[in-house]
Amino acid sequence: MSADLRLILFDVDGTLVDSQAHIVASMTRAFEALGAEAPSRAETLSIVGLSLPVAVAQLAPAHSVADQTALVAGYKEAYMQIRSEQGSAQSSPFYPHARAVLDELAAVDHYLLGVATGKSRRGLDALIAGHGLERMFLTQQVADHHPSKPHPAMIEAALSEMAVAPAQAVMIGDTTFDMEMARSAGVAAIAVDWGYHDTEKLAPLADHVVHDFRDLPGVIETIWETKT
Template identity: 40%
Template structure:
């Protein structure tokens, strides 16, 4: 389903944009902090850190400077908690409304797609497998092989794979980190209003426009494609 004539590239964030994972992230981050005996961040603070690389998020959430060993312990604890959580029969990371339809629609228009996320490659592949999204994305850009958002490398690599230019590339995300990523890479930032940062933050961090439903993305793309 990936594009053979890539005049446009649409890059999606994962958590908060394609899937609603906040409940899992919050639970696993709380567990990781609890296991080290350090003060546990609030649910709201954890929610607002979603999208950052785990090590960056942990440093951001800690109420005091962390040693390298404490940082590694919390990050490892978080990843381990998430791994085990995915194995539970009640594990649930639902797609947001309209995701499957927008992916199918873009694929039918021969528009290239990719993912750029703070989620691990293992986590992204788990989402793709769970929801049957194989074949839609030309590349998956994660912290496994890239600096975290808002460093532009994830978008630069996605564009290199798809052979597109920044002005032809849309970054679709729900956080200020996504919009700063788009800005740093010279791409078009499209903020979604159903995620983890509010509309004002998205606009202030560089969103070119906001959408309330995925179907609105089609009009934006077709307008710029003309």
């Protein structure tokens, strides 16, 4: 008898790849192009994971809708330019051991891997191509088609697409948005401490906090063992 299918969903920025320099530089360029004071690094990283229009609205609440629209466009342009100049491997490198763990999890027959990210479809496609992940993620939920995190729509769509129950899924992320999204969707939440939100804020929302990518497979299995 084959094992039940299990879905493992990953956030991308701050969880799989360290894109903070790329994100901060892109946001800084966007604000400077508008002639506005750029947010601090901490302010920019605090909104990573949100859909871009929502993130910009939080960073520039006093600006007009037209200005916020211009900032979104400016960010996208700057992000693509930096990626073109540097390539994904340099602008958004994997965290230590991330690729090896992805390969390990993908090799388990009853595991299904996916992503739920605030990136656009174009942004995710470029990152996947840049890192050679074309066959890694069976479900890919992006900001273009869903409300911003922490709304549970991304996870709910992934569960439906993969025909997996919430009890047989986990969400792995580095922000409170990821943890709240997982809670709202009724799936287990694993926080990583190498990303962009403080561990102190993540821990109360997470089922587990992981400090090393290599610990993930064991933590995931432990979660499912307690549910069966």
